[in-house]
Amino acid sequence: MSRANETLEARVTERTCELEDALASAERANASRARFVAAASHDLLQPLSAAKLYLASLGDDALTASARRTLDKAQNALLSVEGILGALLDISRLESGRAAIDPAAVPLGPVFRQLADEFAPAAALKGLRLRVRPTEAVVFSDRAYLRRILQNLISNAIRYTARGSVLVAARRRGGLWRVEVRDSGQGIAEEHQELIFREFQRIDAHASASEGMGLGLAIVERAAALLGHPLSLRSASGCGATFSLDLAQAARPVTRVEPGRAVPLARDAEASELVVLLVENDPELSRAMVQLLETWGVSVFDVPSGEEALALVAATGLVPDRCLIDYQLGAGMSGLDCLAALRARLGPVSALIVTADRSEALGAEARALGGAVLQKPIPTEALSEFLFGAGSGGAAATP
Structure with missing residues (x-):
């Protein structure tokens, strides 16, 4: 029994070392992949920036209607590439643990107004009604990542809603604020509700790459976990979907003028x-x-x-x-x-x-x-x- 116990302990130690080595290798591989994605994305952003600037420098007066349509399509294609690269950078940063967050009191009202202005044209183009309810809520979060989460949820709702509306609202739940993005779209069957949070997974197999690469909800899940904001989904096939994010209430921040902020040129300056x-x-x-x-x-x-x-x-x-x-x-x-x-x-x-x-x-x-x-x-x-x-x-x- 003594020899058997010693043999068992040796085998457990050996297996533990093997698992530790495998885990270390996996972590190195993941870190290497994250660095590669970040570096490759950065290198691709240089020529992409140049291309966008060259297109922007073309004057409207010198273009025919046909050339203008072609230019618009080229600009839209570059915007799609930009969105994909941005998503890859977000995923890379979240997976590598290098995502720096700065939690503070964030008034939701200004964030909601910006998102309403940003997505109103896309919703109108599909004939959808985008309703963003005004709110005086102040929550404790990282403003940049919270905005990114809501951007992805609203974009996803508009993409998968053929008719009806998309609602963005905040409501009190005890000491928390629950932010909801609700749509009247095709809904998500229960068997797909975990799958949609994985990278490169989309329910609509016919969607083109210009509509995204299935990274939006993966970013939402990781960013919400990083910020400690519980994320939930209520949906059923054919019944629309509601994504909810629970955020802690915060005191309203004191507005102050930062010294040294750049002052924009007057409107009538030449x-x-x-x-x-x-x-x-x-x-x-x-x-x-x-x-x-x-x-x-x-x-x-x-x-x-x-x-x-x-x-x-x-x-x-x-x-x-x-x-x-x-x-x-x-x-x-x-x-x-x-x-x-x-x-x-x-x-x-x-x-x-x-x-x-x-x-x-x-x-x-x-x-x-x-x-x-x-x-x-x-x-x-x-x-x-x-x-x-x-x-x-x-x-x-x-x-």
Whole structure:
């Protein structure tokens, strides 16, 4: 019995070591895959940004109706690629454990209004009624990830609803707020309700890749788990679906003005008077950006590095109205280093850090330097908003 016990203990130890080795190998493989997806997605965002900027620089006056339709289709195709790459980056960050969250008091009212504006055109195009109920709720969450969760749920509801409506609402449940996204669509059979949260799984086998790759609900589930927000689903085949998210109530945050925030140009300022310093080490992206900005009537000084930007400022006495600085400039200064150096020399500067990095930490560092973040692929509406202010009608850059 003693020998049998020793043999058993040895075999248990051996199996335990084998399992630990297998687990370590799996973790290394997963980390390697996450790094590869992040790196590949970042590399793909560079030419994608350039392509979008080149298309945006084409003037409407020079295009025939047929060329305009072709251009619209090309822009829509690029938007689909952008959405897929964004989803891959989200999944990569969530799986690798590198997703940085910044929980705080988040008023749901402004978030709901932004989502209503964002999805109203898509709902109207399908003949659906999108109802987003006003709310005064304040919840404890990470604003960026909460918005991403709701974006995916609303997008999914519109995609799978052929007629009727989509409702977004928040209601009290004890000390919690329950946010619901309810649709009158085809519903989800019980046997499919776990499957839909897996990557690359879609109920509609006939849906095209332009409608997504089946990553939206996988991102929702992982982000909700990361934030500690219980996620639930009520549905049946042919009876629509309701996704619910439970969030803790929070005290209303105190509004304050952050020092050093960039002030947009007045609405009536002329573009020809605007001087932009562009710091971008990717030649193709730099050319595309210069072409677009010059099409808008902006004067551009472009340099490939932070060191050359400082040398230009020192040699010419240039004081730019706006600075567009790539975050990853290769060897030497990073974009944040460049912004800090420019600010030390010129005082407060109105600047955007252009990057594919979606981390909250980078956004916080940029804000501390008085700047903001513009994510690749570069949205021309946000770029226009930053350059010309609220009068341009575009969306503001992500702060």
